[in-house]
Amino acid sequence: MTSALQGMNPHIAPPTSPASLACSLWRNRNLILQMTKREVVGRYRGSVMGLAWSFFNPIFMLLVYTFVFAVVFKARWGASNIEESRTLFAIVLFVGLIVHGLFAEVLNRAPGLIISNVNYVKKVIFPLEVLPVVAMGAALFHSTISLIVLLAAFALFNGYIHWTVIFFPLVLLPLIIITLGLAWILASLGVFLRDVGQTISIITMVMLFMAPVFYPITAVPRQLRSIIMANPLTVIIEQAREVLIWGRLPNWTLLSLYTVVALAVAWVGYAWFQKTRKGFADVI
Helix, strand or coil, X not given: CHHHHHHHCCCXXXXXXXXXXXXXXXXXXXXXXXXXXHHHHHHCCCCCCHHXXXXXXXXXXXXXXXXXXXXXXXXXXXXXCCCCXXXXXXXXXXXXXXXXHHHHHHHHHHHHCCHHHHHHHHCCCCCHHHHHHHHHHHHHHHHHHHHHHHHHXXXXXXXXXXXXXXXXXXXXXXXXXXXXXXXXXXXXXXXXCCXXXXXXXXXXXXXXXXXXXXXXXXXXXXXXXXXXXXXXXXXXXXXXXXXXXXXXXXXHHHHHXXXXXXXXXXXXXXXXXXXXXXXXXXXX
């Protein structure tokens, strides 16, 4: 009853507790699912091949990376095994790009989520907090397709898939949580500061090169590694490669600490979004 009254009365402060967030996501789960489906299908609406593009894009990119790095540059990841596959560099690189792609897609879209959905802002009972979750759902769909392509390529080149791939969702979960927290903050800031959209696209690009995506972390001088480790993508990329490429168990202690920080960021982001949402209608 309280949540219903809060939805109907704009003068009541929106709840900011983690419990209210969990309740909102559960209560609006069907809405989130339907909007995510519409988001995914709408991206390819009008194209001849439709959703097939979601498969062809990562396949094409993996082929390009394989040709450029394995054939042209003859790059190696630096593994001690002299029998390292010529295609390994491209596959290892692709893991980093999947992780970064998920992170960057959500954050780059976040500043425009409220601005591009003005009609929802005018509806007091609409749960605006689900918009970043919908963006995350669409990004997860495309990341899943890329992961399927990655695993298929790995199996094709190596003849097997490591059983540790089952831990990949657990490795990715902390990144999903912290990305949602940042997305709530950026979605709010994007309403009041229109330059946030351009700024965050630059930041996500910098983070791509300041994470071990194109190079192993061991290639970074020791005195600079702390900078690379401060990037929230670094831990997830490294642990994703552990379970997907090297067939090793993730560092559960490190992931647990990361998850605690991610939960704190998510709560702060959600609380900020809830406290500032009353001003959206005035600005828009």
